Amino acid sequence: xxxxxxxxxxxxxxxxxxxxxxxxxxxxxxxxxxxxxxxxxxxxxxxxxxxxxxxxxxxxxxxxxxxxxxxxxxxxxxxxxxxxxxxxxxxxxxxxxxxxxxxxxxxxxxxxxxxxxxxxxxxxxxxxxxxxxxxxxxxxxxxxxxxxxxxxxxxxxxxxxxxxxxxxxxxxxxxxxxxxxxxxxxxxxxxxxxxxxxxxxxxxxxxxxxxxxxxxxxxxxxxxxxxxxxxxxxxxxxxxxxxxxxxxxxxxxxxxxxxxxxxxxxxxxxxxxxxxxxxxxxxxxxxxxxxxxxxxxxxxxxxxxxxxxxxxxxxxxxxxxxxxxxxxxxxxxxxxxxxxxxxxxxxxxxxxxxxx
Numbered sequence: 044x045x046x047x048x049x050x051x052x053x054x055x056x057x058x059x060x061x062x063x064x065x066x067x068x069x070x071x072x073x074x075x076x077x078x079x080x081x082x083x084x085x086x087x088x089x090x091x092x093x094x095x096x097x098x099x100x101x102x103x104x105x106x107x108x109x110x111x112x113x114x115x116x117x118x119x120x121x122x123x124x125x126x127x128x129x130x131x132x133x134x135x136x137x138x139x140x141x142x143x144x145x146x147x148x149x150x151x152x153x154x155x156x157x158x159x160x161x162x163x164x165x166x167x168x169x170x171x172x173x174x175x176x177x178x179x180x181x182x183x184x185x186x187x188x189x190x191x192x193x194x195x196x197x198x199x200x201x202x203x204x205x206x207x208x209x210x211x212x213x214x215x216x217x218x219x220x221x222x223x224x225x226x227x228x229x230x231x232x233x234x235x236x237x238x239x240x241x242x243x244x245x246x247x248x249x250x251x252x253x254x255x256x257x258x259x260x261x262x263x264x265x266x267x268x269x270x271x272x273x274x275x276x277x278x279x280x281x282x283x284x285x286x287x288x289x290x291x292x293x294x295x296x297x298x299x300x301x302x303x304x305x306x307x308x309x310x311x312x313x314x315x316x317x318x319x320x321x322x323x324x325x326x327x328x329x330x331x332x333x334x335x336x337x338x339x340x341x342x343x344x345x346x347x348x349x350x351x352x353x354x355x356x357x358x359x360x361x362x363x364x365x366x367x368x369x370x371x372x373x374x375x376x377x378x379x380x381x382x383x384x385x386x387x388x389x390x391x392x393x394x395x396x397x398x399x
Contacts (some may be wrong), residue, residue, distance in 0.1 A: 074307075076110045076299060078135035081121040081142060084114035087329065088266055092196035092291060092322045093137035099314035108307050110135055129187045134299040137195055140178070140292045144226050147185070148366065149373040152380060153178050155289035157228050157363070158356035160384045162288035166197045166319065168383040169290065177376050184372065190300040193315045196291035196322040199263065199330070201283035203347065205272040206258035207251060210280045213351055222247055222259035227366070228285040231358045251275045260285060264333035265326065273340050280345045284355045
């Protein structure tokens, strides 16, 4: 009997030890990350994607990892976000790589490429080609403390421009006062004879309204509708050859990333990929009715003819080649991207997959 009692006591001790090891306090212990985007609060698609990603991480982790996603300016100004995540001021940065062109000349090749790949080509190069590895290499070369994850949003083509003058031919670009935010597209526009104007986002619509500028590129219909471009312009010019697609950037402060358990790392990675799919479907839902709304408001939608698109693509290739000649890493990324796209387009042509 005494022997059985001792065995029972030992058994109870083992059970108590195991229970203590998996106590409710430990099971519910959670990690809270500070996150910020480069987008304004309430911005459809853009801020929506960042918030969806953060929400998905919380859901998939069952509350073990919480990302408090803030809009632009809540912690640091939008264009200081890259520095903030590098220094650990924020744990998560959801933005657009093209914004960092001043620090990383190759960064637009991960954001949006003038005359470049369409959405699935771009996303596939990143996820199954060399894209994500090269994206990480860009920051590692500068010893930046960031981990690059799959993009949390993958976007379709933008509008080329909102304008107060019709743009139908190459001749219509000459002398046009054109606001753009892209460095390399600005160079293409200059080659086409336009006068490039740099303006902060908040000044674009007032400048169009006062005729300080003739045209401006912004985003896609479902985003532009919120901005009110249709109230100040007569023409909407498509397609966005300057941005056939774009990817939004997911950066994590390296020390925060390294502290995560393998399963939480997998959850964050998966949430970013899921968020891209969500945004892709949202754009397919929201863009058609937005474009129809513009037409009903009397906006003339101008589709550029093939010769204009071909010229813009050729000039974009010229600008990229000029940059690649000066920057070996830019050349490395550009070569990888072009090779991947050509392989796919050769296949698509063989199988008669038509790109319109």
